[in-house]
Amino acid sequence: MRNPQLNDHGELQHLLSIEGLPRDIITHIMDTASSFLEVSDREVKKVPLLRGKSVFNLFFENSTRTRTTFEIAATRLSADVVNLDVRTSSTSKGESLLDTIDNLAAMHADMFVVRHAQSGAPYMIASHVGPDINVINAGDGRHAHPTQGLLDMYTIRHFKKDFSNLTVAVVGDILHSRVARSDIHALTSLGVPEVRAIGPLTLLPPGLEQMGVRVFTDMREGLKGVDVIMMLRLQNERMRGALLPSAQEFFKHYGLTAEKLALAKPDAIVMHPGPMNRGVEIESAVADGPQSDILKQVTSWIAVRMAVLGVLGGG
Amino acid sequence: MTIMISNGRLVDVAAGLDRVGHLHVDGGRVVAIDALPSGFVAERVIDASGLVVCPGLIDLSARLREPGFEYKATLESEMQAALAGGVTSLVCPPDTDPVLDEPGLVEMLKHRARSLDQAHLYPLGALTVGLKGEVLTEMAELAEAGCVGFSQANEALVDTQVMARAMQYARSFGFTVWLRPQDSFLARGGVAHSGPVSGRLGLSGVPVSAETVALHTIFELIRSNGCRIHLCRLSSAAGVELVRLAKREGLPVTADVAVHHLHLTDVDIGYFDTSCRVEPPFRSQRDREALGAALADGTIDAVCSDHTPVDDDAKLLPFGEAEPGVTGLELLLPLALSWAQRAGVPMATAIARMTTDAARIAGCEGGSLAVGSIADVCLFDPQAHWVVSPATLRSQGHHTPFAQRELQGRVRATLVGGRVAFG
Numbered sequence: 001m002r003n004p005q006l007n008d009h010g011e012l013q014h015l016l017s018i019e020g021l022p023r024d025i026i027t028h029i030m031d032t033a034s035s036f037l038e039v040s041d042r043e044v045k046k047v048p049l050l051r052g053k054s055v056f057n058l059f060f061e062n063s064t065r066t067r068t069t070f071e072i073a074a075t076r077l078s079a080d081v082v083n084l085d086v087r088t089s090s091t092s093k094g095e096s097l098l099d100t101i102d103n104l105a106a107m108h109a110d111m112f113v114v115r116h117a118q119s120g121a122p123y124m125i126a127s128h129v130g131p132d133i134n135v136i137n138a139g140d141g142r143h144a145h146p147t148q149g150l151l152d153m154y155t156i157r158h159f160k161k162d163f164s165n166l167t168v169a170v171v172g173d174i175l176h177s178r179v180a181r182s183d184i185h186a187l188t189s190l191g192v193p194e195v196r197a198i199g200p201l202t203l204l205p206p207g208l209e210q211m212g213v214r215v216f217t218d219m220r221e222g223l224k225g226v227d228v229i230m231m232l233r234l235q236n237e238r239m240r241g242a243l244l245p246s247a248q249e250f251f252k253h254y255g256l257t258a259e260k261l262a263l264a265k266p267d268a269i270v271m272h273p274g275p276m277n278r279g280v281e282i283e284s285a286v287a288d289g290p291q292s293d294i295l296k297q298v299t300s301w302i303a304v305r306m307a308v309l310g311v312l313g314g315g
Numbered sequence: 316m317t318i319m320i321s322n323g324r325l326v327d328v329a330a331g332l333d334r335v336g337h338l339h340v341d342g343g344r345v346v347a348i349d350a351l352p353s354g355f356v357a358e359r360v361i362d363a364s365g366l367v368v369c370p371g372l373i374d375l376s377a378r379l380r381e382p383g384f385e386y387k388a389t390l391e392s393e394m395q396a397a398l399a400g401g402v403t404s405l406v407c408p409p410d411t412d413p414v415l416d417e418p419g420l421v422e423m424l425k426h427r428a429r430s431l432d433q434a435h436l437y438p439l440g441a442l443t444v445g446l447k448g449e450v451l452t453e454m455a456e457l458a459e460a461g462c463v464g465f466s467q468a469n470e471a472l473v474d475t476q477v478m479a480r481a482m483q484y485a486r487s488f489g490f491t492v493w494l495r496p497q498d499s500f501l502a503r504g505g506v507a508h509s510g511p512v513s514g515r516l517g518l519s520g521v522p523v524s525a526e527t528v529a530l531h532t533i534f535e536l537i538r539s540n541g542c543r544i545h546l547c548r549l550s551s552a553a554g555v556e557l558v559r560l561a562k563r564e565g566l567p568v569t570a571d572v573a574v575h576h577l578h579l580t581d582v583d584i585g586y587f588d589t590s591c592r593v594e595p596p597f598r599s600q601r602d603r604e605a606l607g608a609a610l611a612d613g614t615i616d617a618v619c620s621d622h623t624p625v626d627d628d629a630k631l632l633p634f635g636e637a638e639p640g641v642t643g644l645e646l647l648l649p650l651a652l653s654w655a656q657r658a659g660v661p662m663a664t665a666i667a668r669m670t671t672d673a674a675r676i677a678g679c680e681g682g683s684l685a686v687g688s689i690a691d692v693c694l695f696d697p698q699a700h701w702v703v704s705p706a707t708l709r710s711q712g713h714h715t716p717f718a719q720r721e722l723q724g725r726v727r728a729t730l731v732g733g734r735v736a737f738g
Contacts, residue, residue: 001585019515098631118633119517120587141635142517181517206520207511 004126014126014135015308017144018185025311026189030154032307033300039076040302049314050079053110057083059138060097060116065274065301066138066147070113073305079313082109101125105133111313112136119143119178134312142176142205148273149182151304153190155293156228158300159269163190169222169264170213171198172232172254172281175205175243179273180232188212198222199254202243219254223263231256231272234281247280256282261291269293316358316733317341319351323363323694327370328667330685338368340690343733347686359735363694366727369666370682371403371691373673375571375619376547377644379405379436380711381424383412388624388711393644394433396710398737400645401693401726402620403434406677409441410468416441416452418460425461433736435691437679439466439493442481446470451481455488463677464491464545469594469639471499475532482542491678495547496529496554497521497595506635508550508598512581518634521596526554534561537568545676546570549615550595552605559614569676570614572606573621574647577654579603579716589630589637590716593621610668611660617673618654618665620647624712642712646703648695649722656723662697690733699725 003020007013012025039045055074059067067083074081086100104112111134114122119141126135139145153163160166168187174180174197187195188211197208198216208215216222223229234250244250256270270282270292278284286292320338325348327333332348339347339355346352377397380388397405407424409415415424421438428436440462444450447470454465465485472478472494485492502525507513509520526549534557537544549555549572558570575593580600584591591597609615623640630637647669655665674682681691702721705713728738 004586096628096631097633116633118635120635121633123587124589124631124633140517141633144517178517181515205514205517206509207514210511211515 004123012312015146015312016122016126016135016137018146018149018182018189019144021189023189026150026153026186029150029304029307029311030157032311033154033303036303036306036310037300039306040299045076046078047076048078049310050074050077053079053313054108055079055081055111055113055309056104056109057081058086058104058112058114059084060086060114060121061139063115063139066115069301069305070138073302073309076302077306077309079309097121097124098128101128105129109133111309113138115139117141136308136312139178141178142181143178144182145178146182147305147308148179149186150308151300152183152230152271153186154300154304155271159293160227163187163192166192166227167194167196167225168192168228168230169196169198169226170230170232171219171256173203173234173238174199174208174232175203176235176238177232183230184211184213196222196226200244203238219260220263223260226264227268229256229261229264229268229270231270231281233273233275234277251280255280256286258283258285258289261286317355318359318361318730318733318735319357320361320363320368320692320694323366323368325368325684326663326666327671327684328663329671329683332684333663338684338692340730340733343690345684345686345688345690348684361694361728365696365698366694367662367697368684369693370670370684371693371729371731372401372647372669373404373406373677373679373682374402374622374644374647374669375406375617375673375676376573377402377405377407377620377622378410378624378640379407380624381411381427382420387626390427390431392709392711393622393624394431396644396708397434398729398731399709399726401648401695401729402644403691403693403729403731404437404677404679404681405434406437406439406463408466408468409439410446410470414441414446415439415462416444416446418453418456421457421460421462434731435679435681437461437463437677439464441465442467442492443472443477448472448474448477451484454485454490458488458490463679464493466493466547467495469495473499475536479536479540482536482540486540486542491543491545493545493547494533496526496533496549498525498528501525501528506592506596507584508581508596510581510599512584516584516587523551523553523598526551526595527557530554530557534566537566541567543567548573548595548621549606550576550598550602552602555605555609555614559609562614569616571617571619571676572610572615574618574643574650574654575641575716576603577607577610577618578650583716584634587634588716589632589634590641590714590718592634592637592639593641594639607654607658611658611664616668617676618651618668619673620644622710622712624710625714630714640712641715642708642710643715644710645708646715646717646722648726649724650717652697652724653722690730692730693726694728694738695724695726697724699723701725
């Protein structure tokens with residue numbers, strides 16, 4: 001089965017998932033992001049890489065931060081950006097997803113940045129559009145959020161330099177998390193020797209072991225000696241459907257506190273894709289503490305998304 | 316019309332046949348094998364040299380989409396597909412719109428089928444009104460109208476008291492209840508087998524326990540209520556094992572499997588291929604092998620197409636939103652043959668699972684070439700290779716995970732009631 005995100009020459013045509021992405025492509029995107037980081041500090045914050053190209057932000061699901069960072073990234077590359085809040089337009093009138101795509105492709109879109117509540121929706125779009133269009137997955141259901149995964153890798157590389165000696169723990173609601181899946185694939189692709197998943201069994205998907213992950217239900221056990229702690233956001237609706245009894249009990253056993261953080265390596269970093277639920281998955285003292293990268297990540301957001309847009313659309 | 320089918324390889328386990336011979340048909344019946352009956356003059360001779368001549372296939376689950384979903388398929392299109400696939404009898408689930416829960420609807424459907432004069436149609440009546448799982452239908456009336464059994468199709472029967480009473484009531488009249496074993500709570504929201512693939516793709520899973528829990532419930536209710544149950548579309552190794560034990564215990568159960576489950580697993584979903592969105596979901600390789608072994612040894616009695624035409628609008632959607640179902644009438648025979656070949660099962664056994672055994676479950680005519688049987692006959696070339704091209708299928712349903720696959724075995728002619736209906 002051909003990997004739908006690579007073209008016949010093995011080059012990146014779409015960014016749909018980190019799974020199956022060759023390590024050199026991941027590294028190339030991170031290197032490109034580094035080179036774009038200084039653009040944000042310039043007086044004229046623009047490079048002409050995507051001049052004349054149209055980037056359509058297609059958000060079938062709500063998002064502020066991801067959409068905004070893509071918009072800024074595309075603008076800095078001199079692309080024309082069209083933001084479509086598809087929830088409130090065509091699809092609510094009964095137009096099918098592919099009809100919407102056809103209509104937009106006819107407006108000479110060059111790139112689609114897609115977020116959708118259903119796992120796999122960007123794959124369907126990518127297989128439908130012509131060869132001149134690039135599709136970027138900005139989050140699909142529980143499946144993947146590759147640009148967030150790349151951003152997380154960029155951050156880890158910034159702090160830890162080398163992936164080959166790290167132990168990384170992903171903590172919380174992995175079952176529903178597209179970020180967790182993308183992080184796990186990225187970490188294993190980059191050669192991280194030990195990736196751990198920590199959470200109650202109701203929030204862990206089947207088959208984590210086959211993804212190369214060690215599973216822990218005891219957070220204290222799982223945090224021992226780790227270099228990186230990746231916290232996940234816990235949605236309030238998980239309290240329904242018998243997945244969890246309460247936010248309080250979750251925090252007690254799976255929330256990151258200073259006391260639990262002390263079990264990790266002294267120089268461990270704490271990451272969170274945000275938005276955070278303080279007191280549910282992370283305590284404020286940790287979130288705002290010196291080991292936390294939660295806010296520092298923001299500056300890299302745009303650079304990584306510029307890199308993805310640039311690598312795909314810049315030829 | 317008198318027909319002589321000459322020099323074909325006659326294959327029929329029921330009649331103890333697997334040899335080259337001649338089949339003579341008169342008045343819609345098989346009147347003789349080999350020796351010409353006295354006074355018989357064939358008005359038509361079909362040379363079946365190199366072909367297999369077997370009973371017309373009896374498909375235990377084919378949705379024709381009428382009434383209510385004519386935009387997905389019609390009786391005309393699907394009957395043609397059936398005949399092109401060598402299928403002469405169709406058992407149809409009641410999940411039409413309106414649901415087949417009233418005798419009038421069943422009579423209308425039977426009348427439509429009769430006027431088309433193609434394959435035989437055997438509807439299953441709804442077990443509960445509107446398939447809602449609350450109120451029993453008038454089963455006796457529905458049976459008089461032509462229903463051969465009663466089913467919930469793919470709808471849940473959550474209330475176990477209703478299930479128990481439906482079994483008791485059906486048993487009073489000697490009816491068979493057809494149930495798809497799936498616990499609706501455990502299966503809730505699931506679109507793929509609960510396992511490494513669904514975990515990786517971020518798709519909600521249907522665990523194997525959804526099937527085993529339902530089977531335990533059904534078997535326990537049979538033990539106390541005694542009704543004859545046909546289990547539709549087994550999907551797991553664990554489920555197969557429970558059925559094996561139940562049969563050994565002597566419970567009055569039969570079972571079927573959809574032919575695509577003998578070939579595919581959850582890995583075939585690949586990158587969210589919605590043509591692999593089926594109910595029950597494709598499971599692991601171990602499950603697939605267990606289903607095949609059970610079909611070979613008779614634990615699973617029959618194989619069906621579970622033919623379900625789905626229109627593009629309902630299929631060209633993200634995986635979790637796509638309607639389950641694949642087209643199958645024209646693929647049942649070649650897929651069953653290729654399964655048999657791969658599994659080292661005699662062709663005659665594979666054919667029996669779609670003919671003799673299926674007739675026993677549906678309680679319908681056909682499924683045999685024995686003298687006196689209705690002349691529903693399928694002639695196919697077991698050597699013919701062809702590539703599945705969805706656009707050229709006769710069915711209005713074009714979605715199949717077997718598109719572009721090369722299959723072996725092609726129907727050359729189909730007789731229904733002694734009339735050449737295809738070929």
